[in-house]
Amino acid sequence: MPAPTHPRPHTETLANGLRVTLRHVPGLKRSAAALRVAAGSHDVPLAWPGLAHFLEHLLFLGTERFPAGEGLMAYVQGHGGQVNASTRERTTDYFFELPTKAFSAGLERLSDMLAQPRMKPEDQLREREVLQAEFIAWSQDPAAQQQFALFEGLPAEHPLRGFHAGNRDSLQVEQAAFQQALNDFHQQFYQTGQMTLSLVGPQSFEELKALAEQFSQALPAGDNVAQAATVPLTVKSYQQVSERRGNFLFAFDYLPESSVEALAFLCHWLNSTKPGGLPAxxxxxxxxxxxxxxPVYHFNGQALLQLEFTAPPESLNAIREQILDWLNFFAQQDWAPLRKEYAALLERQQQVSGALQLARLDSEQLENGLSDRGAEALTQILSEIGTVDNFSEHWHLPAANPFLRANEPLANAGLIRGQTSAHRGLRTFAQDRSRGRRERSPMQFSQALPDSTDEGAIYLRWQMKAAASTDLHSRLQRSLRQTQQDAREAGVELTFSATGNQWLLKLSGLQEPMPGVLEHALKCLIQVDADSTLAEPKPPLILIRQLLELLPEHVLPSAKTGDDAKHLWTTSRWDGLALGLDQQTQSAMGLALSRIPGTPDNQLPTPAAITAHKHWSHIDTASSEHALLLFCPTANRDIADEAAWRMLAQLCQTPFYQRLRVELQLGYAVFIALRQIQGQTALLFGVQSPSAKPAELLKHIQQFLIAIPALIEQLDEASLSQQRQNLADQFGDATLASRDAAELLWQARLAGHSSDYLEQLISAIGQLDRQTLLAAAQRVINAEGGWLCLASDPAPQTAWQATK
Known part of the structure; x- marks a missing residue:
């Protein structure tokens, strides 16, 4: 298997003052950049709350060289990448990921928008309304209000107690004083001495450094500027409580720089749910x-550590006693084995991290574990909390993660008589006869992905006699919680979903721990009735995310529910797909495969599609805002149609965002994406608005749909050819990450496609012409594949069929 990612990137400061971190990772198929500005919401003048966040928004509105339709966001979306930004108390981050061959042009756009923003008055007025919509949503979001209330125990003059979101009242763009403050803030902080650029990709170190130097040349040079001083926190600890949630907060004023890693280490072990620990x-x-x-805040030696829990207010004093007792216990332990395991799991996380995750990690510039200085800082933190050497005897350190220990390699693993390592494509289950298990397994070990990497994926699907009730679904999820945590630390993402009568267990990431993770997960799911405790309530989601979470359930036909897990398992039928696994991992899966409940079935039917009608599901929420999702599937599951739908999604992303968010200012959550659910491909439109009701949102989406043919006609042949190439490149071996490829191949199997689906998809994209796209757009407009609408209001007209 490939060597692990090097734990530390190269760091240096360029001649003009730009600090850079460079990480060369040969196995990556994409490149990423993370640009951190050492300035945030607490660094703006007191007269203009929200100015830093407002500037972050303005930078994405285009420059003279790269207008909005050609700027960073449009460019990244057009190449199937990721892009975003974030303003925090003392930092502002801009980050994106792209296919490597498109990366340098992305960096060019990022440097230009940082150095040469237009900031035209009309743009500012429009964008202020976007922040106003965000502010309204924030002010009505229970989770956001709980977070804001956390700081009520701090001194009134501390900036954490202030308002920093920005809204129509605080962003006085018409005033000359505001414009002066906005330009001063940009000139003071958006220069090389205040920035750190982190680059990650498969390029050589020399290539990455050349990209960094080229990037820096477009930026104004400057020296590091001291950020605004803050007032002492003064308090040592306090509590904040609501009806069902409580918080203990510990405040620190004079911690060393290494306290960041110390707090991360402490929180990791505080959060461990294993027996003997605090949560258990x-x-x-x-x-x-x-x-x-x-840790919810850290700057210049100040820190705020939050412990949040679900509990009634009357338990508060007893909980505080237990927290302090555990901290007393932890302060007296030998941390050496914990430091070793913590470093191992961080290394695993880096192994499975993509370019963007690594770039953002590098911008934090943390140690890979708990260093000696970090241990000294942790001792100081615990001392300031007031720990003593007296504690209860029932505490003990958590058991070691079973999936972090490497398995012994198997000699000639997976080979049967007469087979050599050259026959790796001939995997059968003949060698499993001694287990007395089925010889013809519905678990397909696909050769569609190479087995020469250290990553893979496993999908296990059951078709049940009934859907899981809410109670049973909660029990199933809770039963997996500890295994999920151990698996994630070991580099395997484990998820379980029960959508209608289709249940899915999915593993992706490092393949070496997968057999053990799969075995543990199956045991937890089968023994779910042994634990009668229900899962804790989830934190509230914003409205559009609530709809997105509910969407898969509405795409499938409704099914009766059942609570008897044992009966549902024994009457189920199952199949599966494994991708990218080498022979050693396949052989090690034998025991886990023998424990899969239900009857194996190589002929499970393709999940049913929604009927070709307009279906409307009213989702009753407590939010005063409005939101709508419009799901527009293909009329059939042909790869040609899927290719056309993908091209439509790519062409429409930027114009849809520009029309509904920028021009009409309907809301801040506006998107169009291609979504695949149970093998069904669809265009998905989404909007959340503080003022426009779903009927109005739907009208605007339909107007946009009608305008798509004109959008296609406006493209010249060169632009259409470039769009076609950009889309096809996203599915090529040189660009597509194995995890993304595995998900595509799983959806292809659900849709009934063969294992050469990716090659067929690339070919179908290459054959797209203007007339094909126009015909596809008309099929979307006519709802030939049906429409499914999830909305916060009932159906507005009789043309829609109301569904549950």
Whole structure:
């Protein structure tokens, strides 16, 4: 298997003051950049709250050289990449990921928008309305308000107590004083001495450095500027409580720089749900559930550590005693084995991280584990909390993660008599006869992905006699929680979903731990009835995310529900797909495969599609905002149609965003994407608005749909050819990450396609012409594949069929 990612990137400061980190990772198929500006919402003048966040938005509105339709966001979306930005208290981050051959042009756009923003008055007025919509949503979001209330125990003059979101009242763009402050802030902080650029990709170190130097030349040079000083936190600890949630907060004023890694290490072990730890004990004593520890603020020696839990207010004093008792215990332990395991799991995380994750990690510039200085800082933190050497005897350190220990290699693993390593494409289950298990397994070991990398994926699907009830679904999810945490730390993402009567267990990431993870996961799911405790409530989601979470359930036909897990498992039928696994991993899966519940079935039917009508599902929420999702599937599952739908999604992303968010200012959550659910390909439109109701949102989406043919006609042949090439490149071996390829191949199997689906898709994209796209757009407009609408209001007209 390939060597692990090097734990530390190269770091240096260029001649003009730009600090850069460079990480060369040969196995990556994409490249990423993360640009951190050492300035945030607490660094703006007190008269203009929200100015830093506002500037972040303005930079994406285009420059003279790259207008909005050619700027970073449009460019990244057009190449199937990722792009975003974030303004925090003391930092502002801009980050994107692209196919490597398109990366340098992305960097060019990022440097231009940072150095040469237009900031025209009309653009500012429009964008202020977007922030106003965000502010309204923020002010009505329970989770956001709970987060804001966290700081009520701090001194009133500390900036954490202030308002920094920005809205129509605080962003006085018409005033000359505001414009002066906006330009001063940009000139003061958006220069090389205040920036760190992190680049990650398969390029050589020399190539990455050349890209960094070229990037820096477009930026104004400057020296590092001291950020605004802050007032002492003064308090040591305090509590904040609501009806069902409580928080303990510990405040620190004079910590060393290495306290960042120390707090991360402490929170990792505070959050461990294994027996003997704090969350398990609080749950066992029925004091609290769902403990989560995290540092919520850190700057210049100040830090705020939050411990959040689900519990009634009357348990608060008892919980505080238990927290302090555990901290007393932890302070007296030998951290050496914990430091070793913590470093191992961070290394695993880097192994499975993509370019964007690594770039963002590098911008934080943390140690890969807990260094000696970090251990000294942790000792200081625990001392300031007030720990003593007296604690209860029931505490003990968590058991080691079973999936972090490497398995011994098997000699000639997976080979049967007469087979050599040259026969790796001939995997059968003949060698499993001694287990007395089925010889013809519905688990297909696909050769569609190479087995020469250290990553792979496993999909296990059951068709049940009934859908899982809410109660049973909660039990199933809870039963997997500890295995999911251990698996994630070991580099395997484990998920379980029960959508209608289709249940899916999915593993993706490092293949070496997968057999053990699969075995543990199956045991947890089968024994779910042994644990009668329900899962803790999830934190509230914003409205559009609520709809997205509910969408898969509405795409499938409704099914009766059942609570008897044992009966549902024994009457189920299952199949599966494994991708990218080498012979050693396949052989090691034998025991897990023998424990799969239900009857194997090589002929499970393709999940049913929604009927070709207009279906409307009203989702009743407590939000005063409005949101709508419009799901527009293909009329059939032909790859040619899928290719056309993908091209339409690519062509429409930027114009749809520009029309509904920028021009009409309907809301801040506006998108169009291609979505595949149970093998069904669809265009998905989404909008959340503080003012426009779903009927109005639908009208605007339909008007946009009608305009798509004109959008296609406006493309000249060269532009159409370039769009076609950009789309095809996203599915080529040189660009497509194995994890993304596995998901595409799984959806292809659900749709009934063969294992050469990716090659067929690339070919179908290459054959797209203007007339084909126009015909596809007309089929979307006519709803030939049906439309499914999820909305926060009932159906507006009789043309829609109301569904549950």
């Amino acid at each position: 004990h609080l749950q066992q004593q029925k004091l609290a559930d769902g403990l989560k520890a995290a």
